[in-house]
Amino acid sequence: MSLFKSASIVSGLTLVSRITGLxxxxxxxxxxxASALTDAFNVAFRIPNLFRRLFAEGAFSQAFVPVLAASRQQHGDEATHVLVNQVATLLIWALLLTSVLGVAGAPLLVWAMASGLKQSPEGFEVAVVMTRFMFPYIAFMSLVALAAGVLNTWKRFAVPAATPVLLNVAMIAAAWWGGPWFGTLGVPPIYALAVGVMLGGVAQLSVQLLALRRLGMLPRVGLSWRAVREAWGAEGPKRILQLMAPALLGVSVAQISLLINTQIASQLAPGSVSWLSYADRLMEFPTALLGVALGVVLMPQLSAAKAANDTAKYSDMLDWGLRLVVVLALPCALALLVFSKALVAVLYNYGAFSAHDVQQTTLALMGYGVGLLGLVAVKVLAPGFYASQDIRTPVRIAVAVLVITQLFNVALVPFLAHAGLALSIGLGALVNAAWLLWGLRKNGTYVMSAGWTRFVLQVLVACAVLGAWLCWSAQYWDWTALHATPLLRVGLMTGVLAVSALLYFATLTITGLKLRALLRR
Structure with missing residues (x-):
């Protein structure tokens, strides 16, 4: 299966996930x-997600996948299954302990994440209750990350990419039916969302385990102390733990940045955490469809190329990934900058979501849009280091970028409030991507192929045409005032986006860019 076909499968299923997430x-x-209670839910949901990104999808995946791919390349499937058994044994025991500590320490975690919620005592208490209920979600998602690492290494990309849909479906059902039912019982309806999160976690893990069983890689978990000791002393888990140490520091930097930003947002006007969350959801569309999909596909392939010492293939795959990032992420970034209010109004401006909420979310979305190219590029550039089992370099860069991002916060938040937080993240992502690219080129891992200057100019010309069309569309219609005619507004948005895609790709073709050849590369 070609890299583009694999990435297309992941991207297509991720699109379904993002649509249901939206x-x-x-x-x-x-x-x-956007209220104190929605802020409380967003904070409570971020706490297990923070640990999930820290350990499961972060340090663990970055260390596990390269070792797993190298083991399969060098020792075969049977030995790799033993490695999976050992890792699963250690992971489950660690998750049990973590979940107990998280439930017990929920008040401290909420205070550390968003002490500003104490401005509304009810909001703080609701956040604590939901944190206690949802914290075990980290256990489900960490095991999902292990299963996804195995499936992706075996080039079974569909199931890991599709399972996030189950979380979204569970939460939609919880909000639609559970919320009103909780209200009739005298329970705050917002609690229904926490129930939906846990049901979604169970569903995701169940589907992944079934996929592993069909593959013949379902882990056999050792429940005895002897099994834990044997797994702890094995070479494979030791190597993963060695790689996890610097990876944990690197991922911690990103999560510390998130923690600081959430803490700052909780001190701003009520609703600030929610405005940032709603904008983040829109920004995740291109980030996931492009960056995550490419990263998921490239990581095991880069690891295998490195294990085979095929440096030409290694560099060529990175070059292909970066070209796709430029040609697809740049127009998305432009749309978030010049067409953000229309996007927010059409997607969110219903019911309790007011025109004021539209304006505040728009400002945050524009801040994210500034750094979208960097946010997507990092997903391709970082695996260039991880696949070589070099985690220290991106960690050092991440630490420096954390400091830079917080300096941006100091300069921007007093003037732009929550939008300053989003802009700081965007600017930090651009710095991060540029630094990673410089590092890959400096150590000789990545050699740019010929034709980049012409390629970038072609993309910029197409973006100029696209930008002119989007600017006119944003000004010609009052997207917020069209609230009274939602079907017309949705129809207009669909038409504008369809014309946007047509204009952009037609201009690329006219300039001579052979898009089909790029995709087949």
Whole structure:
């Protein structure tokens, strides 16, 4: 299977996930708006997600996938299955302990994440209750990350890419039916979302385990102390733990940045955490469809190329990934900058989500849009280091970028409030991507192929045409005032985006860019 076909499968299924995720956010926005209680849910949901990104999808995946791919390349499937058994044994025991500590320490975690919620005592208490209920979600998602690492290494990309849909469906059902039912019981309806999160976690893990069983790679978990000791002393888990140490520091930097930003947002006007969350959901569309899909596909392939010492293939795959980032992420970034209000109004401006919420979310989305190219590029550039089992370099860069991002916060938040937080993240992502690219070129891992100057100019010409069309469309219609005619507004948005895609790709073709050849590369 070609890299583009693999990336297309992941991207297509991720699109379904993002669409259902957007439906989820739209329903939450129209039902609950942006208030102290929605801030409480967003904070409570971020806490297990923070640990999930820290350990499961972060340090663990970055260390596990290269070792797993190298083991399969060098020792075969049977030995790799033993490695999976050992890792699963250690992971489950670690997750049990973490979940117990997280539930017990929920008040401290909420205070550390968003002490500003104490401005609304009810909001703080609701956040604590939901954190206690949802914290075990990290256990489900960490095991999902292990299963996804195995499936992706075996080039079974569909199931890991599709399972996030189950979380969104569970939360949509919880908001649609659970919220009103909780209200009749005298329980705050917002609690229904926490129930939906846990049901979604169970569903995702169940599907992944079935896929592993069909593959013949279902892990056999050792429940005895002897099994834990044997797994702890094995070479494979030791190597993963060695790689996890610097990876954990690197991922911690990103999560510390998130923690600081959430803490700052909780001190701003009520609704600030929610405005940033709604904008983040829109920004995740291109980030996931392009960056995550490419990263998921490239990581095991780069690891295998490195294990085979095929440096030419290694560099060529990175070059292909970066070209796709430029040709697809740059127009998306432009749309977030010049067409953001229309996007927010059409998608969120219903029910309890007011025109004021539209304006505040738009400002945050524009801040993210500034750094979208960097946010997507990092997903391709970082695996260039991880596949070589060089985690220290991106960690050092991440630490420096954390400091730079917080300096941006100091300069921007007093003037731009929550939008300053989003802009700081965007600017930091651009610095991060540029630094990673410089590092890959400096150590000789990545050699740019010929034709980049012409390629970039072709993309910029197409973006200029696209930008002119989007600017006119943003000004010609009052997207917020069209609130009274939602079907017309959705129809206009669909037409504008369809014309945008047609203009952009037609201009690329006219300039001579052979897009089909790029995709087949």
């Amino acid at each position: 439906m989820r956010e739209l329903l939450i926005a129209s039902t609950f708006g």
